[in-house]
Amino acid sequence: MSTFTFSTTEKNKPLLICKGFAYTIDKTTNDKSYWKCEHVRTFKCNGRIHTNCTHTTLLHEDDNHNHPGNPVSTEIRIFEGKIRH
Numbered sequence: 643m644s645t646f647t648f649s650t651t652e653k654n655k656p657l658l659i660c661k662g663f664a665y666t667i668d669k670t671t672n673d674k675s676y677w678k679c680e681h682v683r684t685f686k687c688n689g690r691i692h693t694n695c696t697h698t699t700l701l702h703e704d705d706n707h708n709h710p711g712n713p714v715s716t717e718i719r720i721f722e723g724k725i726r727h
Contacts, residue, residue: 644660644661644700644703645660646658646659646660646691646700647659647660647720648697648723649719649720649722649723649724650723650726651666654726655667656697657680657719657723658677658691658693658697659716659719659720660691660700660703661705661711662710662711662712662713662715662716663679663680663689663707663711663716664679664680664715664716664719665677665678665679665680665689665690665691666678666680668690670695671695672695673694673695674692674693674694674695674701675692675693675694675695675697676690676691676692677690677691677692677693678690679707681707681709685708685709686708687707687708687709688704688706688707688708689704689705689706689707690702690704690706691703691704
């Protein structure tokens with residue numbers, strides 16, 4: 643599985659960053675968290691990731707994005723998240 647990191651959105655929500663794509667929480671159950679691509683509304687993107695409930699392991703990675711990833715933008719998002727805290 644791929645490596646990933648976390649940051650926060652402008653509204654202080656969790657943001658998962660993996661391979662140049664950013665994901666926000668879609669829903670959480672007792673054993674999994676479901677993440678959706680941040681461009682789900684703007685580009686109707688179907689990219690998804692599932693993690694375990696403690697967000698330490700990627701369980702499923704769906705690279706069904708309809709737009710390119712942007713590693714520079716995601717690095718900026720990580721930096722902005724550090725500034726907010």
